[in-house]
Amino acid sequence: MGRGGEAAQSPLRARVRAEVDASRALRRRAEDRARAQRGYTATVDRRARAQRARAVNAWPSAHGLVAHADTLRYEDVLALVLEAATALYGGCRSVSLTSIDQLSGDQCSYSTVASTGESGAVDAAQYRLDEGPCIDAAEMDLVASVRADDLASVEGARFWPRFSEAAGMLGVRSSLSISVPWSAFRVGLQADQHAVGAINFYGSEAHAFDRSEVQAAMLGAWVGSILSGREPAEVYEGTPA
Structure with a gap:
């Protein structure tokens, strides 16, 4: 390929490289958000379990009963x-x-x-x-x-x-x-x-x-x-x- 052809391909390569880099960055952001969401879900789940345990264990006491x-x-x-x-x-x-x-x-x-x-x-x-x-x-x-x-x-x-x-x-x-x-x-x-x-x-x-x-x-x-x-x-x- 001559110099003219290489020059014509350079902008195309640059655009493709830019799109690949943008796609990688988008994937990294999505992965970061997914990790953050998993962490938030785990925190909510722990809090819900703790709240349920407190409620279940407190219920008999409120009725004058033994907790266990x-x-x-x-x-x-x-x-x-x-x-x-x-x-x-x-x-x-x-x-x-x-x-x-x-x-x-x-x-x-x-x-x-x-x-x-x-x-x-x-x-x-x-x-x-x-x-x-x-x-x-x-x-x-x-x-x-x-x-x-x-x-x-x-x-x-x-x-x-x-x-x-x-x-x-x-x-x-x-x-x-x-x-x-x-x-x-x-x-x-x-x-x-x-x-x-x-x-x-x-x-x-x-x-x-x-x-x-x-x-x-x-x-x-x-x-x-x-x-x-x-x-x-x-x-x-x-x-x-």
Whole structure:
């Protein structure tokens, strides 16, 4: 190529080099922003976890309850959970704790380890029929709430057709079941005890638990913490049913 051709190529090379340099600079700025965003996200996450831990640990103290139960027997812990549940939903006089046999193999075995009112009979109907809000809640491995606003409604019958009929015969119109993470990783595998898988509340009126999501998440996280001796479990915000 002659000198004229080289001279014509020089401005083109310069423009290409300038565009490459600009692209590299843009990529560096994007990487810097991404690192900064990751740092900000990590900071927010740490603060959120710390705030949640403070809230969960402060909740029992505000209700005159023990914050943790490291020195209590398993039966004492169950009594403490039932006391806390009753205190939180004072207007509900029917509360129970559904436990899962950790050594029952692939097929879960449910039982009621503590109850008030007619809740034990309501639980038994769900175990027998293998359907109902406490069964759905106990099968979860995260903190969540399963709420039945009106078991006598078409929607209630659609979710749990046999249990809805049984609940009506027992005088139960609405329910709230809070799942407590119960995996062996969280609670340990012990032959002499079962793991609580759900806390159940039953009401004789429809829509007895309309605004309970936050309370349910707090209670479930706290129960999972004192039963396992670990940090409060992750909270799933929402109601599957």
